[in-house]
Amino acid sequence: MPFAEAAPLANDPIPGNRTPFRIYESDAASILTSTGGFIRDAGFTHSLTPARNCTFACTYCYVPTMKMYGGLKPEDWQQWGQFTTFKRNAAALLRKSVRPEQIIYCSPLVDPYQPAEAEQMLMPEVLDVLIERPPRVFTIQTRGPLILRDLPRLEVLARRTCLRVSFSITTDRDDVRKWYEPLCASIDERVDTVRRLRQAGIAVYATLAPLLPCDPDALTDLALAITGDDIIADPFHVRSVKTTGATTREAASRISLKRGFSEWHDPSFQMKIVDRMRQRARAAGRRLDAGVPAFGWLAEVNP
């Protein structure tokens, strides 16, 4: 057993072209964390992270660059995406700690609908607790079509609290998607997921984060077409402007260099792209923005 506190559940190769991953479980000391930094500034009071390490393994993921400050262990950032450790007592802890006034973000450190969740089935338990004891706002950040598995529960929860799904759509180009996030669903599958969530009455935001190389007009038009709410964009974090904290993994920078996309890591280029997208959304009567103000839309308390 590689990690003393974790019991392995499975060691299954993912069918098709997916990389094998391992699943572990451990008991967490707590499940809701008081927010700090960017998430607190946006208006969230708490975050909920159901697992440590994420089997989507995105090449740009900021989380492993946080190392122990992201609650990780060395094996997590050294083997990012190769395994995950679920907090098996998440629902029991949540039942004791959730409060009606909380504004909860799920999750800053893992995708709650990562591939391993398909067999772990931890989120249905979490949603059941929230249905029983709804917080003020619950925002799910994901790029996983697996969320549709829990649609009946989400529909119930949406009637009990302000539920938002922030769904990541990173580019309009599936070749780009395959280079930077090969284990994530295709753009078409994500678009279909957003449509189905909306048809069920769930509030869905398109989160263009990180903003991968794309046709900015086409990506803006896509986000406008498939959602009815504001659009959040977030270019690659770069050390030249964000000198501390989480930043883009080296793997993504190497891909950008190889594919001729290094300008997408250049802050002045990023500003021009976001501004162009902002103008296009504004012309359509919608808001698109980046940073804390945009992220704050996900934490707003409905009157």
Ligand code: SF4
């Ligand atoms: S889905 Fe999110 S948390 Fe998971 S690897 Fe990708 S960027 Fe990181």
